[in-house]
Amino acid sequence: MPASEPGFAVYVHWPFCLQKCPYCDFNSHVREQVDQGRWRAALLREIDHWAALTPGRRVASVFFGGGTPSLMAPETVAAVIERIGARWGYDRTPEITLEANPTSVEAGRFAAYARAGVNRVSLGVQALDDADLKALGRGHSVAQALDAVALARDTFPRYSFDLIYAHPGQTVAAWQDELARALAMAGDHLSLYQLTIEEGTGFHAAWREGRLVLPDEDTAAELYETTQAMAEAAGLPAYEISNHARPGGESQHNMTYWRYGEYAGIGPGAHGRLRLGGALHATAQRRKPETWLSLAEAQGHGSELTTPLSPQDMAGEMLMMGLRTSEGVDLDRLEALNGAPVEDAVASPAALRLMLEEGLLRRDGGFLRATAQGRPVLNAVIRQLLR
Numbered sequence: 001m002p003a004s005e006p007g008f009a010v011y012v013h014w015p016f017c018l019q020k021c022p023y024c025d026f027n028s029h030v031r032e033q034v035d036q037g038r039w040r041a042a043l044l045r046e047i048d049h050w051a052a053l054t055p056g057r058r059v060a061s062v063f064f065g066g067g068t069p070s071l072m073a074p075e076t077v078a079a080v081i082e083r084i085g086a087r088w089g090y091d092r093t094p095e096i097t098l099e100a101n102p103t104s105v106e107a108g109r110f111a112a113y114a115r116a117g118v119n120r121v122s123l124g125v126q127a128l129d130d131a132d133l134k135a136l137g138r139g140h141s142v143a144q145a146l147d148a149v150a151l152a153r154d155t156f157p158r159y160s161f162d163l164i165y166a167h168p169g170q171t172v173a174a175w176q177d178e179l180a181r182a183l184a185m186a187g188d189h190l191s192l193y194q195l196t197i198e199e200g201t202g203f204h205a206a207w208r209e210g211r212l213v214l215p216d217e218d219t220a221a222e223l224y225e226t227t228q229a230m231a232e233a234a235g236l237p238a239y240e241i242s243n244h245a246r247p248g249g250e251s252q253h254n255m256t257y258w259r260y261g262e263y264a265g266i267g268p269g270a271h272g273r274l275r276l277g278g279a280l281h282a283t284a285q286r287r288k289p290e291t292w293l294s295l296a297e298a299q300g301h302g303s304e305l306t307t308p309l310s311p312q313d314m315a316g317e318m319l320m321m322g323l324r325t326s327e328g329v330d331l332d333r334l335e336a337l338n339g340a341p342v343e344d345a346v347a348s349p350a351a352l353r354l355m356l357e358e359g360l361l362r363r364d365g366g367f368l369r370a371t372a373q374g375r376p377v378l379n380a381v382i383r384q385l386l387r
Contacts, residue, residue: 044079054274163179168213284304323368348385
């Protein structure tokens with residue numbers, strides 16, 4: 001899909017997990033009982049709400065995220081996919097992705113998801129060492145993860161899985177071995193995340209108290225460089241900071257975000273960017289599952305925020321998202337959103353010039369891109385541009 005066509009996407013959030021991982025700051029919750037029928041009806045009502053406000057769209061991708069969407073009843077997934085098609089309509093053959101954890105993978109359930117229309121699955125493997133899985137708070141074993149990957153490969157046209165690196169005690173040699181095994185069983189996509197400590201998580205408390213020690217800066221940099229080199233050599237270069245794909249295997253749903261396209265957020269805590277009444281709006285849903293559910297039942301949606309974005313807001317978000325990708329930021333689209341060229345969209349034109357001169361950014365073919373030298377320090381680059 002060319003950058004001039006970021007597509008329209010729908011994100012559906014299922015907030016429930018079997019357990020809360022200590023590194024996770026997503027809107028996920030552990031509940032003993034979930035009324036699938038009640039939740040299904042509420043999700044459908046919210047789809048109706050946003051579709052009524054955004055007529056004329058055609059959906060290019062749907063992403064079931066969480067939480068653990070593989071805990072959803074297949075009937076719920078089928079109903080959501082069907083309702084999205086009925087209310088918006090699908091653009092050509094949509095990419096429909098469902099996230100799954102190895103602990104909640106069953107052959108019958110996967111087959112039912114495929115029949116419902118899911119054509120891509122993303123597995124939260126996270127590590128290929130049982131001791132590391134335990135340290136990361138995961139509830140599955142390496143054997144379960146390998147079985148889940150094999151089942152995904154046999155059931156869906158496309159599959160991906162996630163790994164986390166740069167966690168406590170990890171050496172470069174151990175990561176090289178683990179990554180080599182992962183690349184050998186990868187499909188057209190692989191997500192490789194460097195562990196970050198997010199405030200409010202179990203890992204954050206342990207890190208603050210000195211009970212969790214991450215690899216030092218030099219080791220972390222070597223782990224990152226090893227990741228990029230090995231994945232590219234295996235035919236899965238990075239098309240985004242943490243995401244690698246064979247040509248054509250990129251996540252089209254995530255590219256809608258990074259290209260700053262429109263997307264509807266359905267479910268607790270889901271965010272969206274929707275053009276309403278001629279202006280692009282940021283939307284956000286209530287985070288607490290029970291609060292969202294009650295509101296969706298009472299008024300047809302659980303919206304907490306719907307606010308228009310200024311040209312400066314849009315330009316800043318587009319830069320922040322687009323610079324994460326190897327494709328970069330489409331400068332013509334940025335100027336159309338901002339009403340001015342990129343030099344007027346950044347807070348510091350001098351910082352932009354300096355980063356271009358130092359080779360952290362490059363400008364060519366109508367795009368602004370982070371270079372291989374700039375990607376490892378991209379957060380600092382973006383802070384300088386937008387502060």
